[in-house]
Amino acid sequence: MNGPAAPTPSALAALRPLPLTAVRLDPAGLLGGWQERNASATLPHCIEQLTAYGNLANLRRVTGDTDAAFRGMWFADTDVYKTLEAIAWEAGRTGANPEFFADTAALVEKAQDADGYVNSYYQVDHRAEQWTDLGFSHEMYSAGHLIQAAVAAARAADAPQLVTVARRFADLLVRRFGPDGAEVIDGHPEVETALVELYRLTGHRPYLELAQRFLDLRGHGRLGQGRFGPRYWQDHQPLAEAQEATGHAVRQVYLLAGAVDVAVETHSAQLLAAAERLWESALASKTYLTGGQGSRHKDESFGDPYELPPDRAYAETCAAIGSFQLAWRLLLATGKARYADEMERLLYNGIAASTALDGRSFFYSNPLQLRAGHDGSHEDTPSQRLTWYSCACCPPNLARLMASLHGYAATGSSSSLELHLYAAGVYSSGDFTLDVRTSYPWDERIDIRLTTAGAEPWTLALRVPAWCHDARLTVNGSVVRDAADDGYLRITRNWKAGDTVSLVLAMPPQALAAHPRVDAVRGSAALARGPVVYCLEHSDLPDLPFEDLELDPSAPLSEVEHSLAPVAILATLRVRPDISDTLYRPLTSGGPGTTAVTAPAIPYFLWANRDPGPMRVWIPLAAREE
């Protein structure tokens, strides 16, 4: 049972995904717990909201089963498709298969036009506008999510009937926009990766060729200026020439995910290099400490290099999910640990922060700072997570990622297994089965026991994150010092059932600085421990003036228990001395320090689960004592 992104046997691939059935995460672990919460809270919530917000009724208008007015965004169908995809992965994970899935798949099939077209916005009031505004219509973006739901249903839910619907639409795209059709592209990439996945499922090569065609046609200004110029939808420059991630962040990372998919299936080193190059450019100067990308609200875009304001971080949840999916594809293609490092950073920070503890409210944008006096009255910058959004792309996107999360934890072959994300659970590859026990990322120790083992030599590869400078490995109690280290410690040997491996990834709390060109956080530090970024939140500092707190950089950091997380970081803070209220004043040397207080910083991803109020990841540094 394949998971998301399943390269064909002939694809370029340094690593191979495991079947979804090969990994079962322990619900007691953090990642396994998130999967359980997704199943019990987020997914049912999404299903409820699709009814409450009219997404299902929109499709029923097409079938003539309601005459209610169209509601929501013109691409509201995609929320339905992403929810179906999530349900399909969840069915594969647990066998759960709610009636909602079959009913909704049947509804989509009934709504589909004879030629394969389905899009509830463009099928009733706006039929004449079909295919007339590809820059903003999201028609192929919507087709892409339908296709991805169908692929998931076929792979994981043993429910292939949606593939028939998706193929009808895909075949329409091939007829209209394939080699004999119009030379057009969609303003919002997504169909590219979906078409490759459909090719992988069906073996039907025209889908792959259409995806490649869309990549080739992009970058020549076909979409025009739009509202934000051609960089917004990455149509300013062909991928092969582009040097910099730019424009709408979700569009950029979805496009690159599709590019990697096409590259590995067509063996295009140039295309793969372009994807790596643009990913690199983003990581070098356009990515938040949380992995979030896209610093601008106005056009949801990557800003200029080093433009990374924490308060106005847009860092859309869907961009973080797309970045995760892109990193996964690059990891498979290249085997480089840095891509798995980025998946981990995203997972514990930029992605995790979007969901509330109860799994039923979400952030769309993920700022790294909320100011005292923040105006959270509008959904663009809410003070707390909201149960839904007028553009609700993110919640069902989270649902589909979480339902398939076990598919991203490891890779393997008959001769190896690579652990990328350290989550408690059972992992199998070929004749080998591992029982992984850990409270990672709270605990730095990961204990692995082989419960079954084949007869041949076999390699276990364990990622050592770039943040870790002290990894200690033991096998059957003996310290191993000579494991190769290219970001993975690799142990090749004849294993037997009962063998144990223990990895300790030292994760002392530490203060981090940003590159000095990141003006927005100059003179500040962030706290982190292992892969988890921490933050100060007002609830932990009830009697202190939150906006006047500074971090004492000379005081040691320590760990402390907290009601929200097993490990908080205990920091030493100073209250900035009273100063005049004047907004601008002559520059003078810093005033004297004040009494130090200690206070806990909590994991960033757990903020905004208490009363609304200020939060900050980047803490101003107190002047050092002279």
Add this chain to the structure above:
Amino acid sequence: MNGPAAPTPSALAALRPLPLTAVRLDPAGLLGGWQERNASATLPHCIEQLTAYGNLANLRRVTGDTDAAFRGMWFADTDVYKTLEAIAWEAGRTGANPEFFADTAALVEKAQDADGYVNSYYQVDHRAEQWTDLGFSHEMYSAGHLIQAAVAAARAADAPQLVTVARRFADLLVRRFGPDGAEVIDGHPEVETALVELYRLTGHRPYLELAQRFLDLRGHGRLGQGRFGPRYWQDHQPLAEAQEATGHAVRQVYLLAGAVDVAVETHSAQLLAAAERLWESALASKTYLTGGQGSRHKDESFGDPYELPPDRAYAETCAAIGSFQLAWRLLLATGKARYADEMERLLYNGIAASTALDGRSFFYSNPLQLRAGHDGSHEDTPSQRLTWYSCACCPPNLARLMASLHGYAATGSSSSLELHLYAAGVYSSGDFTLDVRTSYPWDERIDIRLTTAGAEPWTLALRVPAWCHDARLTVNGSVVRDAADDGYLRITRNWKAGDTVSLVLAMPPQALAAHPRVDAVRGSAALARGPVVYCLEHSDLPDLPFEDLELDPSAPLSEVEHSLAPVAILATLRVRPDISDTLYRPLTSGGPGTTAVTAPAIPYFLWANRDPGPMRVWIPLAAREE
């Protein structure tokens, strides 16, 4: 001949405007030079663009003289009205009265419906939508600009015919929305101040009462949520209760300008207090060093308190103009020097920066930083000024301000004259005439000679800007030490022709810091001299890595000549030592300093008149030598 904002004799007023004819600025001075440039370049440019961009054709569609398609924004008429207003003030200033004015006024009159309605967008294709979308239709906003053009024409251009057109529209507003009409407000304030000005011109009280009614009706959610919530258009809270400037910056300052106009004419201390309170809140935490306001691009809004990013400063030109007009009204009402201080800051920074040296290209947003590698490919964040914008509200707004600038320089009565802006020129009040000679703000000395003097004792009041800590005053060569100082030095005496007054406002270059809550510029300083804010621009630092420069805070600042301005500030910079490219890294103490170089900082308002490239007002501070 009254200028902009002319309170009636019975209005609350601490100060009274002088007639426009009482002040003539010397074209050799900076402000007088700007007026000349406006007349010779900006105004003709606006007239050309109104033709090129279809604004005039839009009105000719209504009169049936063209069947060309409507072009531009749905409030494109307002660019025509603002240009007419500018021409009217210019006619009053110099007697110039181009045919364009009469032709265009006649066109507007011909386009006007029988009931008084005129709006070229809503008169042809969209007639059924008239008055149906007051949140965004800008119909009353447009009426307001028509009215202001008419008031200017009547006051300054001896061309009262446009008043007939404006009154027809204003009378329609009174019928539809007055005491017997619908309880509505416009999403974009502007008509309020215009109606009060029309009342001042005509004495027709229903105009004043309608303005007051619009203020009273605002703040109760009548406009609904819109795209950005009710704060966006200041409809979330009645003015009397509001504590904080918020929402769309132009809307906020225009609303407050109207509130002051209504307050002084109706003697409402409560309304005046609200306007002062909200102004105060903006100045305390939501105003850039340049006077610019509105830090967000997405909804063009005031951000949260202390949210003042220099790179993403929106600081719309029209907001700076509106803030200037508001400060002028508050100055007249209260006589407080701080309002004149703010007018000066805006004039030499936030407003002046918007116009290129040649007067024919403009900034819409006015950032305080442009990064190396900036993407200036879209008009939202251009690297240089553009000749026009798809929403071209700012250029003709600048034209009307500059054409009437002499009206804001001084106030007076039969017994006094108050000089607020120090510009070379001739000023008269009652029987007294002053010849003011100065190269301010480049020169700190202002020389004043009385060329005519009345027989009665008379007071000359000279503003001492808050930035000045050393003002030296002499009268007929004798030092005056005991002049009252409430922001103004006041000299009351029996004057005679030939008397001389000299004021020296010491303006050494200085480094400024922001309130430490302004996270975006922490650890940085800005350079200023007198009212002028300076910046580093790449053209002056051709061989240095612009993004790695730091200001040596211990080195003295000095003055130096520059090709762009009589006085540049010579600063000592250090190049930040080479560091790793990693975006985030463990916090360490600062590295060693590097060789110091000196380089000129130019007046901020003159940036982007050379090759495009990086600029910054806020300069990171180098670590002090240990």
